Amino acid sequence: MCKDNTYLRNPDVALREEDESGSLLFNPDTGEVLVINDTARFIWELCSEGVTMDDIVHAFAESYDDLPENLIEDVDSYLLVMTKGGFIGSK
Amino acid sequence: MDRSNLSVPKHSSAPSSVDISITGKCNLKCRYCFYSDEMAALNDLSTDQWKSNIKKLGDARIMRITLTGGEPFTRPDIFELIDTIIENKMRYSVLTNGTLINEKTIEAFKVGKRRLRLDSVQISIDGSCAKVHNKSRPESFDRAVAGLRLLKKEGFPVTVRATISKHNIHDLEAMTAFLLEDIGLPSMTNNEASPIGTGCTYKEEVALDHKEILATGLRLEKLQQKYPGRITAQAGPLAKLRMYKEMEDARKNGETTNRWKMGYLSSCGGVFNKLGILHDGSIVPCSMLHDLTMGNMLSDDLLERWENSEVIQEVRDRCVVPMSEIPECSNCEWVEFCNGGCPGIVQQIQKTIMAPSWRGCYRNFLKANNIESVYDASSPEEG
Numbered sequence: 001m002c003k004d005n006t007y008l009r010n011p012d013v014a015l016r017e018e019d020e021s022g023s024l025l026f027n028p029d030t031g032e033v034l035v036i037n038d039t040a041r042f043i044w045e046l047c048s049e050g051v052t053m054d055d056i057v058h059a060f061a062e063s064y065d066d067l068p069e070n071l072i073e074d075v076d077s078y079l080l081v082m083t084k085g086g087f088i089g090s091k
Numbered sequence: 092m093d094r095s096n097l098s099v100p101k102h103s104s105a106p107s108s109v110d111i112s113i114t115g116k117c118n119l120k121c122r123y124c125f126y127s128d129e130m131a132a133l134n135d136l137s138t139d140q141w142k143s144n145i146k147k148l149g150d151a152r153i154m155r156i157t158l159t160g161g162e163p164f165t166r167p168d169i170f171e172l173i174d175t176i177i178e179n180k181m182r183y184s185v186l187t188n189g190t191l192i193n194e195k196t197i198e199a200f201k202v203g204k205r206r207l208r209l210d211s212v213q214i215s216i217d218g219s220c221a222k223v224h225n226k227s228r229p230e231s232f233d234r235a236v237a238g239l240r241l242l243k244k245e246g247f248p249v250t251v252r253a254t255i256s257k258h259n260i261h262d263l264e265a266m267t268a269f270l271l272e273d274i275g276l277p278s279m280t281n282n283e284a285s286p287i288g289t290g291c292t293y294k295e296e297v298a299l300d301h302k303e304i305l306a307t308g309l310r311l312e313k314l315q316q317k318y319p320g321r322i323t324a325q326a327g328p329l330a331k332l333r334m335y336k337e338m339e340d341a342r343k344n345g346e347t348t349n350r351w352k353m354g355y356l357s358s359c360g361g362v363f364n365k366l367g368i369l370h371d372g373s374i375v376p377c378s379m380l381h382d383l384t385m386g387n388m389l390s391d392d393l394l395e396r397w398e399n400s401e402v403i404q405e406v407r408d409r410c411v412v413p414m415s416e417i418p419e420c421s422n423c424e425w426v427e428f429c430n431g432g433c434p435g436i437v438q439q440i441q442k443t444i445m446a447p448s449w450r451g452c453y454r455n456f457l458k459a460n461n462i463e464s465v466y467d468a469s470s471p472e473e474g
Contacts, residue, residue: 012180
């Protein structure tokens with residue numbers, strides 16, 4: 001994903017809390033469902049306002065003590081999946 | 092039997108889909124309608140009441156709504172309600188008799204995201220011609236087919252469900268050819284008329300007996316071979332034959348199905364992720380269980396009822412009731428494999444859900460057909 005892009009939630013997407021499987025995002029325009037873990041959920045929450053990749057990594061660093069070594073790659077792949085499914089938009 | 096090691100599966104945090112009967116009014120009087128008594132007894136909610144209810148469903152993060160009736164298109168505000176579904180981040184389907192669909196309907200579907208959010212329109216067609224179809228669904232064939240052709244021509248996601256009854260069992264091949272070849276539908280589904288609701292009044296006229304179930308199921312299996320992947324059934328003769336074969340396979344080879352928990356009243360999984368709402372706002376576990384009310388959308392919290400209603404929990408609890416504990420079934424050689432059939436049909440006929448449906452009983456089916464296994468049966472043409 002492009003480092004300078006700004007990511008923002010698709011306002012039509014609904015977040016559904018599930019007890020055991022975490023949460024899921026539902027895109028009613030496509031019918032697509034994405035099961036998300038805590039990391040992806042954190043990214044989704046951040047995307048309520050336009051954020052860049054750097055903003056997201058910075059927010060992780062502020063909120064968690066133990067950051068995985070491959071955090072940037074993880075965030076990048078989550079953003080890619082969420083963008084492809086139309087759950088978030090980028091510009 | 093010790094049930095201490097049995098547990099009822101966890102239901103989802105909220106229903107993923109809800110069937111809404113938005114009206115009890117219908118422009119037809121079908122001979123097998125299971126909902127007819129309630130139509131007369133309950134009043135429709137107003138537009139504002141439905142809009143408020145649909146918003147509540149969106150807030151509860153329901154993903155899909157199925158609009159049923161009565162006939163949904165008898166409501167002049169149907170597209171206003173569809174727009175409310177869209178505003179509240181959901182998709183929708185419509186179950187209709189098709190007779191009120193015209194050019195204006197098609198144009199209305201094109202506004203905004205109405206078409207984008209539409210999963211499917213399902214039309215009921217019960218015959219290849221007016222003479223057959225109209226026996227079950229009086230004076231409606233031409234209008235229903237016109238609606239169907241219009242939706243198909245405009246590229247809508249349209250499907251057909253054929254309800255098999257005594258009225259149309261002779262017409263299966265012609266009806267299938269009409270729908271899949273002449274109309275050109277990609278697929279169709281079928282079920283059967285049950286002796287409940289109006290179908291109870293006309294039981295002798297519509298409901299199939301075990302012999303007819305077998306003969307019809309075999310012919311539908313042949314049609315499945317002719318049209319691979321294009322004929323499906325969740326209920327009715329085709330579904331019953333598939334279930335009976337799975338029971339035979341389990342008994343002979345130990346090949347247990349994952350579609351139900353063999354030997355338990357476990358046929359219905361719908362109550363773990365679906366709900367129904369009647370046209371007066373009543374919340375029910377399923378439209379087939381429309382006399383088991385869990386609450387009302389006007390006064391109750393949907394998710395609280397989903398979580399705490401004893402009514403729906405009792406239906407969920409069926410799946411840990413062993414068939415062997417049912418006196419009439421305890422000595423049956425199929426008791427370890429059966430699932431007891433649809434609780435909706437049991438409830439409507441026997442006024443309890445803690446019992447099996449005799450209409451789906453494999454032992455009775457074998458006895459009535461004078462065979463030892465469903466695999467012993469062959470279609471009439473094969474002798």
